Amino acid sequence: MEPGDSTKQARAAAQLRKGVLEYCVLALMRDRPRYGVELLHALEESGALATSQGTVYPLLSRLRRDDLVTTTWQESASGPPRRYYALTDSGRAALDEFTRVWPGFRNAVDAFLTTPHPSTGDTQ
């Protein structure tokens, strides 16, 4: 299978998303518990993190198994009860750790992308 050029470009975005999506999902629960559809709306509105909605559920399932989030059912004024996802202590710790390393990571990538690199040891 030889992917076309557009597929290759989409792959860059997909690879990035794969790495950061779970931390963005955890960040969405930082202030209060959220239910699945609510999480998906927030991801959709972000643009870059929008993904095929259904693929977020396996991710949420893993976060639950890894004890980073817990779930509780809550009744709703309209429609069926919603399953709310909330951060556990280890989920919060994972989010804090990501929050700590992300700026350095982001700056390093920015530096690679924007700074012209001299081809030899010449430092201008």
Place this chain on the structure above:
Amino acid sequence: MKTSADPVRDYLSAVEREGSALPADRRQELLADLAEHIEVTRAERPDAPIGEVLAELGDPRTIAATALAEAGSALPGAPARSGAGAPLRRGKVHPLVPLLMLTLSLPFMMVFPDLPGPLFGVLFRITGAVLLCTSVHWTAVQKTTGVLLTAVLPSAVIATWNLSGAPAGTPSLVANLITLALLAGAAAWLWRVRRA
């Protein structure tokens, strides 16, 4: 999505079919999550056509593939994780194993001073050192320090002692006990600084 009497049921059956390689509990959980999502979305957007709701949810095959990847490397059809899983398996020995082998090699040689006792002791020490070096529980510096203190140094001391032709007896026992204390101390240090 083809029109059908029950598009939701068709959609969920498609996910079930595509996710047939998933463990049953994971598959049921995924189906329950998706069914709940559809129900909640329909309650929140009663005017949205069901085809649109399902299209937003995405291709059943993609969802099943993501679930397989999240489920880990042991499953067939999850190549995304199998590459990352292989190096993890290497060095997955419990950290106590190399430490015990390194520490116990000396008392073993003390208890069984006649052949093949020392031979087994040396093999223990070498195996312990190899396991220590290939373990994921220590950094390179810690491994080097550990191997020097628990394998190289005692071996050098014992070899020097034996080559110098010193008589066996009380001084040999004292030297052995001092070396043993050093081994135990180094092993205890390695145990304390290990990574989970």
